[in-house]
Amino acid sequence: MDLGQLAKLARGLINAFAMLGVIAYGAAALVTVADIIGRRFGLPVEGVVDLVQLFVVTGAWLVLPFAFLTAAHVSVDFVLDLLPHAFVVPLKILGTVLSLGLLGLMLQQGYTTFLTRTMFGDTSQQLGIPIAWYWYPLLVGMTVSLLAVLLELGASLKQERQS
Amino acid sequence: MSDPVLGLLGFAAALSLIAFGVPVAISMGVIGALGYWYMNGWMGVSYILGSSPFESIFPYSFSVIPLFVMMGVFASHAGLSRALFNTINAFIGHRKGGLAITTVAASAFFGAICGSSLATVATIGRVALPEMKRHGYDASLSTATVAAGGTLGVLIPPSILLVIYGLLTQSSIGQLFIGALIPGILGAVLYAVAVMVRVRLKPEIAPRSPRQGWSERLRNLGQVWQVVLLFALVIGGIYLGWFSPTEAAAVGAVGAFVLALFSQTLNRETLKASIHETAGLTGMIFFILIGAALFNFFLENTGLPQFIIAQIEGAGMSPTAVMILILVFYIVLGCFMDAMSMILLTVPLLAPIALELEFDLIWFGIVIVTVAEIGLITPPIGMNLFIVQAAARDVPQSTVIRGILPFILADVVRLALLVAFPALVLWLPGQAF
Amino acid sequence: ETTLKVSHYLPAVHGIHTDFIEPWTQQVTECTNGEVQFEIFPAGTQMGNVARQQEQVMAGVVDIAHGLHGIPRGRFPATSLIDMPFLTDDAGAASYALWELFPEYLSDEYNGLKVLALHAHNGGVLHTNEKKVETIEDMKGLRIRTPSPAVSEMLSFLGADPQGLPPGEVYESLQRGVIDGTVFPWDPVKSFGLNEVLNYHLELGAYTVSFFFVMNERSYEGLSEEAQACVDKYSGGDLVAKFGDWWDMWDAPGRQDAIDAGHQITELSDEQRAQWEETLQPMMDAYLQSVKDAGVDNAEEIYLAMQDKIAEYEAAQQD
Ligand code: NA
Numbered sequence: 001m002d003l004g005q006l007a008k009l010a011r012g013l014i015n016a017f018a019m020l021g022v023i024a025y026g027a028a029a030l031v032t033v034a035d036i037i038g039r040r041f042g043l044p045v046e047g048v049v050d051l052v053q054l055f056v057v058t059g060a061w062l063v064l065p066f067a068f069l070t071a072a073h074v075s076v077d078f079v080l081d082l083l084p085h086a087f088v089v090p091l092k093i094l095g096t097v098l099s100l101g102l103l104g105l106m107l108q109q110g111y112t113t114f115l116t117r118t119m120f121g122d123t124s125q126q127l128g129i130p131i132a133w134y135w136y137p138l139l140v141g142m143t144v145s146l147l148a149v150l151l152e153l154g155a156s157l158k159q160e161r162q163s
Numbered sequence: 164m165s166d167p168v169l170g171l172l173g174f175a176a177a178l179s180l181i182a183f184g185v186p187v188a189i190s191m192g193v194i195g196a197l198g199y200w201y202m203n204g205w206m207g208v209s210y211i212l213g214s215s216p217f218e219s220i221f222p223y224s225f226s227v228i229p230l231f232v233m234m235g236v237f238a239s240h241a242g243l244s245r246a247l248f249n250t251i252n253a254f255i256g257h258r259k260g261g262l263a264i265t266t267v268a269a270s271a272f273f274g275a276i277c278g279s280s281l282a283t284v285a286t287i288g289r290v291a292l293p294e295m296k297r298h299g300y301d302a303s304l305s306t307a308t309v310a311a312g313g314t315l316g317v318l319i320p321p322s323i324l325l326v327i328y329g330l331l332t333q334s335s336i337g338q339l340f341i342g343a344l345i346p347g348i349l350g351a352v353l354y355a356v357a358v359m360v361r362v363r364l365k366p367e368i369a370p371r372s373p374r375q376g377w378s379e380r381l382r383n384l385g386q387v388w389q390v391v392l393l394f395a396l397v398i399g400g401i402y403l404g405w406f407s408p409t410e411a412a413a414v415g416a417v418g419a420f421v422l423a424l425f426s427q428t429l430n431r432e433t434l435k436a437s438i439h440e441t442a443g444l445t446g447m448i449f450f451i452l453i454g455a456a457l458f459n460f461f462l463e464n465t466g467l468p469q470f471i472i473a474q475i476e477g478a479g480m481s482p483t484a485v486m487i488l489i490l491v492f493y494i495v496l497g498c499f500m501d502a503m504s505m506i507l508l509t510v511p512l513l514a515p516i517a518l519e520l521e522f523d524l525i526w527f528g529i530v531i532v533t534v535a536e537i538g539l540i541t542p543p544i545g546m547n548l549f550i551v552q553a554a555a556r557d558v559p560q561s562t563v564i565r566g567i568l569p570f571i572l573a574d575v576v577r578l579a580l581l582v583a584f585p586a587l588v589l590w591l592p593g594q595a596f
Numbered sequence: 597e598t599t600l601k602v603s604h605y606l607p608a609v610h611g612i613h614t615d616f617i618e619p620w621t622q623q624v625t626e627c628t629n630g631e632v633q634f635e636i637f638p639a640g641t642q643m644g645n646v647a648r649q650q651e652q653v654m655a656g657v658v659d660i661a662h663g664l665h666g667i668p669r670g671r672f673p674a675t676s677l678i679d680m681p682f683l684t685d686d687a688g689a690a691s692y693a694l695w696e697l698f699p700e701y702l703s704d705e706y707n708g709l710k711v712l713a714l715h716a717h718n719g720g721v722l723h724t725n726e727k728k729v730e731t732i733e734d735m736k737g738l739r740i741r742t743p744s745p746a747v748s749e750m751l752s753f754l755g756a757d758p759q760g761l762p763p764g765e766v767y768e769s770l771q772r773g774v775i776d777g778t779v780f781p782w783d784p785v786k787s788f789g790l791n792e793v794l795n796y797h798l799e800l801g802a803y804t805v806s807f808f809f810v811m812n813e814r815s816y817e818g819l820s821e822e823a824q825a826c827v828d829k830y831s832g833g834d835l836v837a838k839f840g841d842w843w844d845m846w847d848a849p850g851r852q853d854a855i856d857a858g859h860q861i862t863e864l865s866d867e868q869r870a871q872w873e874e875t876l877q878p879m880m881d882a883y884l885q886s887v888k889d890a891g892v893d894n895a896e897e898i899y900l901a902m903q904d905k906i907a908e909y910e911a912a913q914q915d
């Protein structure tokens with residue numbers, strides 16, 4: 001399999017994650033509405049806050065790679081526009097290196113924190129859901145985000161070369 | 164090197180990275196982490212790198228962000244936004260800057276409900292920007308109106324920042340809420356005035372639509388019943404006690420989705436577009452929260468804000484002069500920090516000074532929250548500027564920043580009025596209690 | 597000269613900050629002739645996250661921290677037995693019992709930490725807005741905000757519907773009628789301005805919540821012997837003994853505000869308390885079992901020892 005195919009596969013994965021993430025947001029909305037209606041009739045959703053947090057956390061981390069891939073994050077361009085064109089590619093690479101460095105360190109240290117908190121047996125406040133479930137999306141989302149940053153660099157360098 | 168100087172250097176470094184096109188979240192995160200490392204060693208920085216990404220997204224109250232974004236996206240794909248703007252346009256579109264004034268009113272209205280400035284900009288921006296573009300509005304006017312409008316809901320109750328201020332200073336949250344009403348409405352009125360003045364000076368930035376007849380207006384009204392229903396459900400439910408403002412976001416999201424289903428505009432393509440929009444926008448907002456947390460860890464450690472406040476306190480000036488200095492300090496700080504962090508960081512230090520100078524703490528709180536919300540639209544780091552730009556990808560940053568200046572001016576006028584006439588804040592609570 | 601970082605999760609205007617932590621740091625600084633200085637990070641700072649206090653001090657990001665045993669849930673199962681319903685409604689007694697039990701029963705939960713003090717607040721009060729609660733039957737169906745798993749289980753058992761909200765959202769939820777009431781001691785009722793949205797208060801004295809004040813062991817060992825002696829001098833039993841009066845002082849304004857606002861405050865009689873306690877017995881047995889399942893094999897022994905120490909304290913108070 002060549003690099004192009006791999007990139008395509010990775011894009012597919014990131015898109016699928018984005019969809020799953022938005023579905024998780026939807027689940028947070030639905031469980032809240034179910035509680036609002038249910039509690040009128042004495043049938044509240046037990047531990048609704050724990051569940052909403054779990055769904056939102058899952059959604060947020062699963063959509064993150066998509067935000068990196070589509071460069072949805074904001075940056076300032078007015079100084080960049082004034083610089084000679086030769087600066088654009090090195091600065092673009094600087095941004096990518098910093099992104100990778102920060103994400104990589106967060107992932108590595110996050111994994112350590114994850115181990116500590118699961119070792120302590122932390123659980124959610126109401127339902128006692130193991131805290132690990134709130135961490136898996138972070139670990140997965142950050143790992144795939146690293147991939148997304150690289151793909152985005154590849155795409156924008158290709159665009160530079162064509163322009 | 165003293166720590167406050169290190170803080171200043173950190174600011175400069177983060178701004179340089181941002182200026183050179185490094186994403187805002189990454190710039191703040193990288194400088195925050197490096198600065199913290201320098202001050203506290205590897206053990207310290209490894210702890211905050213490992214824990215703050217998790218902590219920045221975990222709080223239950225943050226669930227409003229993705230859910231209100233979803234509400235906005237689905238409402239827009241259900242054609243609700245277009246119907247709303249067509250209708251309002253039918254009534255006031257023939258006036259100067261009519262759509263921009265509508266955007267201000269809609270932002271105040273929506274922001275009042277949801278209380279999150281970021282979500283307001285994302286939602287209203289999704290609705291208002293395409294409509295203003297379609298009607299030929301200049302991008303610097305339309306984007307800036309959306310960004311500025313987003314700040315209005317920060318003060319109009321219910322307001323998360325006022326609750327936090329109340330907790331920090333032990334002042335009555337009820338009185339703060341009532342006291343915020345007039346200043347909040349004043350803010351919206353002044354923004355509308357800013358729009359009108361700008362349009363009067365340069366009429367070509369906001370083309371007037373032709374005046375429409377009453378039959379046309381009534382026909383349009385018949386199409387907005389869905390919007391009215393959704394808003395009535397979200398706001399009415401909060402005021403009737405059916406659900407909390409946090410839960411209202413979920414009701415709004417589900418309601419908008421249901422309306423989109425029935426509007427028959429929801430197909431494979433629009434669904435996919437909705438998902439991508441929600442994913443990109445929320446991913447970006449959450450990652451900025453993470454970067455800001457790292458930067459604030461560092462800033463807090465340098466003691467820079469505390470240092471500046473100590474200087475103000477030590478200067479031995481009149482109460483009014485101190486107040487003006489505090490406001491200037493906030494406006495400058497607001498160029499670099501978000502409103503929530505500023506309040507949390509500085510109010511515990513400022514409240515004792517305010518008490519010593521015999522300021523009314525309710526009045527002081529409203530003024531402080533007003534000035535903190537200005538920070539959301541002051542460049543270079545203004546969250547609302549970033550978010551509106553994320554919603555209007557083709558508009559350069561410099562255009563947004565050019566358009567925002569009249570609104571900042573309107574806010575400065577509002578601040579001056581609040582400082583000169585404390586009754587604007589204190590009269591209403593005096594009637595209620 | 598050393599600067600130690602102290603973090604806690606309460607606003608800088610709270611009694612914990614103004615009456616306890618700030619004066620404590622000043623005393624130690626004076627005792628060491630300025631050798632040891634302090635920098636305090638309260639709520640609102642990045643170090644002020646309620647769930648992170650223990651972790652921060654273990655990681656060495658701060659040197660000293662004050663936090664809640666119950667958040668995150670499950671880290672101090674043995675210590676948290678003090679949360680059991682109807683153990684005591686007196687902060688002094690609960691704090692005394694914790695400190696007495698610490699060396700033999702609880703110290704395993706504090707590895708890597710130098711424990712400066714343990715304490716617990718006065719018995720919690722059930723505050724409601726619309727509905728007056730006097731009997732167990734009145735609890736049925738009420739949505740009540742709860743601070744800990746033990747209290748959640750107690751409320752469920754009594755027929756109420758417990759809600760785990762952050763303290764900062766209680767005011768608005770009460771105002772909007774999303775919840776019918778909350779359990780809190782009197783102190784947060786004042787600091788969160790809750791008397792504006794409440795009408796009835798039932799002084800159940802049903803539960804308490806406990807706190808730690810701990811130092812990183814390496815930070816402690818890094819101090820000179822004189823400085824260590826100063827830290828010791830102002831910590832331990834003497835410090836713990838102050839919390840009974842402190843909590844009374846911190847609770848008083850909230851109660852006074854409620855009286856001034858014309859609210860109805862009901863206190864349970866001893867017979868009524870006994871009746872509530874009896875009703876709750878199965879729940880308490882199940883809770884003890886769950887603590888045992890969490891790995892505290894001698895949970896019953898600790899619970900009984902707590903009861904003994906509390907009785908001992910109360911007897912001493914009466915002399
Ligand atoms: Na609001």
Ligand code: NA
Nearest residue numbers: 497498538544
């Ligand atoms: Na700003």
